[in-house]
Amino acid sequence: MQTNVDKAWKNKLEAKRIKKRFSTEFWMLLPSMILLAIISIFPFLYLIYASFMDFSISFENPEFIGLGNWKYVLSDTLFWSSWGRTILYVGIGLVLQLFIGVGMALAIFHLPKGKNIVVTLWMIPVFVAPVVAGLLGRYLLNSTYGLYDWLLSLFGMETQVLGNISTSMPAIILMDVWEWTPLITLIVLAGLNSLSSEPLEAADVDGANYFQKLTYVILPLIAKTIVVALLVRSMDILRFVDKIRIATEGGPADSTKVVGYYLMEVAFKFQDFGSGSVLGLTMLVVTIFLGQFFVKFMMGKE
Amino acid sequence: MMKQKSKKKVLTYTLLYLVVLIGLTWALVPIIWMVLSSLKTQAGMFSMPPKFLFKPNFDTFQYMFSESGGFLHYLRNSVVAAVSSTAISLVLGALGGYALARGQFKQTKHIAFWIISTRMAPIPAVMLPLYLLFTQLNLVGTMTGLIFAYTTFNLPFALWMMMIFFKEVPEVLEEAAMIDGCSRFQAFLKIAIPTATTGLVATGILCLMFAWNDFMFASIFSGHRTQTIPVAASMLITQQGIAWGQAMATGTVIITPMVVAGLAVRKYLVQGLSMGAVK
The missing domain is CATH 1.10.3720.10 (MetI-like)
Structure with missing residues (x-):
């Protein structure tokens, strides 16, 4: 008897829910979707439109020039070299962050004492605003009174790190590594902490040494988390150019001019919004591509 | 046998703490240096070699x-x-x-x-x-x-x-x-x-x-x-x-x-x- 009543209730509720579902939840979602459309679809469409326009004569009434901007940008050597530098910046930066981040995570994970305080201190750079990271890099590497420059000079390296085309990009990469490696550590640590002890014990029984356990048991189990983390980081490195703007302004001799910074310069310094739009679209394509992978990983998990 | 094992353990832990210490130094020196510099006088900031001990000065703030x-x-x-x-x-x-x-x-x-x-x-x-x-x-x-x-x-x-x-x-x-x-x-x-x-x-x-x-x-x-x-x-x-x-x-x-x-x-x-x- 009781179960029948329960069933009847459930059916009624279900029917009510299906009917209600559309209305309530739809209306709850609607405001966000409208605002999201204004902040994403509109700029995207406008970017496509602007990529066919010439803004040099009149800012308010740009002139249609067809593929002019596209031809200009695609034949511009700086476009290709800035993308090349972007790939180096993202690639080398991520490899370093991955190795240092995983290394620190493993070291912290196996500490017998003081894990908590170490993690807390290690993660502090994550909170630092990119503009401050850039200022700090510039200050520490200043050739007359910078602390790091002074340390380098103790080792006999008298160089203007940020003023030299061969060291400026590595310095920028290291600023990003400094700021964001802790995030990789935190992600890997979360993965390590959620590992069950069984596979490790099984490996112990089989007489595996630590390195074997690491490569065959631990890393494969947290590989997916690391991939997702790297996807987020790569999109984020593309997003920001604050550090470059503060520390080197794209120089010296374009050596730190990544595509995002190049866009800023083309659009806001030279007021060439048409070519800037082409650059922006190439960046968006890459982000959308990476984002698709990310969503696949995330939604596939459930 | 036992002694060897504990010796190995001590060595591993020392190594771990060393790695962590190097990591923390790299992470925190810029921030500590920033805070210290904000508490220095103009002259103190630019002295070479850098000063690590000094009387804090809150003028800038x-x-x-x-x-x-x-x-x-x-x-x-x-x-x-x-x-x-x-x-x-x-x-x-x-x-x-x-x-x-x-x-x-x-x-x-x-x-x-x-x-x-x-x-x-x-x-x-x-x-x-x-x-x-x-x-x-x-x-x-x-x-x-x-x-x-x-x-x-x-x-x-x-x-x-x-x-x-x-x-x-x-x-x-x-x-x-x-x-x-x-x-x-x-x-x-x-x-x-x-x-x-x-x-x-x-x-x-x-x-x-x-x-x-x-x-x-x-x-x-x-x-x-x-x-x-x-x-x-x-x-x-x-x-x-x-x-x-x-x-x-x-x-x-x-x-x-x-x-x-x-x-x-x-x-x-x-x-x-x-x-x-x-x-």
């Missing part, structure tokens, strides 16, 4: 927060912009995130992808069309424009995070409330929101952090009246040189509240910064 320093003005702008965009994003994000978590929309996956690509869109590529729109609407240099600009990254972030947090809340409680006659919306307000409070707070703090730390949008969209602290910090770099004392003091002021707030929501920080990939 005193000047910054004084009437002529103008810092309080920037502080106000930063707070207003960050808080407003966070409030808008949080309200809409909680509503929408809940709808995405509970509703059975056919396009949830597409919406999710849309949200992520909006959140992760390269800032220069977003700024360009927004700038053209803002000039036409006379929004460049206004607080409204800046708040709107921050919402471009905070709204998709809040939507995404709240969707994840609400998915973790079991639906049973809300169902029970609805059997008792609550509407879906009442169940959301009275049951779902209170159970997801920590998620809401963490998302809010991260939104504040993203807006507070922003330099790129503010450098183009904020005018003289609406300048934020990061822009003020960048203004210290001039053709004549850089006011390092003030720059380091400003940097200290920018990071201090973020470190405090960030460590308070530590557990959710990783989840937020990895866009929910890590629990």
Whole structure:
């Protein structure tokens, strides 16, 4: 008897829910979707439109020039070299962050004492605003009174790190590594902490040494988390150019001019919004591509 | 045999602590140096070799927060912009995130992808069309424009995070409330929101952090009246040189509240910064 009543209730509720579902939840979602459309679809469409326009004569009434901007940008050597530098910046930066981040995570994970305080201190750079990271890099590497420059000079390296085309990009990469490696550590640590002890014990029984356990048991189990983390980081490195703007302004001799910074310069310094739009679209394509992978990983998990 | 094993253990631990110590030195020296420099006199800052012990001097901070320093003005702008965009994003994000978590929309996956690509869109590529729109609407240099600009990254972030947090809340409680006659919306307000409070707070703090730390949008969209602290910090770099004392003091002021707030929501920080990939 009781179960029948329960069933009847459930059916009624279900029917009510299906009917209600559309209305309530739809209306709850609607405001966000409208605002999201204004902040994403509109700029995207406008970017496509602007990529066919010439803004040099009149800012308010740009002139249609067809593929002019596209031809200009695609034949511009700086476009290709800035993308090349972007790939180096993202690639080398991520490899370093991955190795240092995983290394620190493993070291912290196996500490017998003081894990908590170490993690807390290690993660502090994550909170630092990119503009401050850039200022700090510039200050520490200043050739007359910078602390790091002074340390380098103790080792006999008298160089203007940020003023030299061969060291400026590595310095920028290291600023990003400094700021964001802790995030990789935190992600890997979360993965390590959620590992069950069984596979490790099984490996112990089989007489595996630590390195074997690491490569065959631990890393494969947290590989997916690391991939997702790297996807987020790569999109984020593309997003920001604050550090470059503060520390080197794209120089010296374009050596730190990544595509995002190049866009800023083309659009806001030279007021060439048409070519800037082409650059922006190439960046968006890459982000959308990476984002698709990310969503696949995330939604596939459930 | 036993002795050898314990010897090996001591060696391993020493090595581990050494690695950790090197890591922490690399991570913290810049920040410690920034704080120390902000407490030095002009002459003390530029002495070579660098001084590690000295009498702290608060002149730079005193000047910054004084009437002529103008810092309080920037502080106000930063707070207003960050808080407003966070409030808008949080309200809409909680509503929408809940709808995405509970509703059975056919396009949830597409919406999710849309949200992520909006959140992760390269800032220069977003700024360009927004700038053209803002000039036409006379929004460049206004607080409204800046708040709107921050919402471009905070709204998709809040939507995404709240969707994840609400998915973790079991639906049973809300169902029970609805059997008792609550509407879906009442169940959301009275049951779902209170159970997801920590998620809401963490998302809010991260939104504040993203807006507070922003330099790129503010450098183009904020005018003289609406300048934020990061822009003020960048203004210290001039053709004549850089006011390092003030720059380091400003940097200290920018990071201090973020470190405090960030460590308070530590557990959710990783989840937020990895866009929910890590629990």
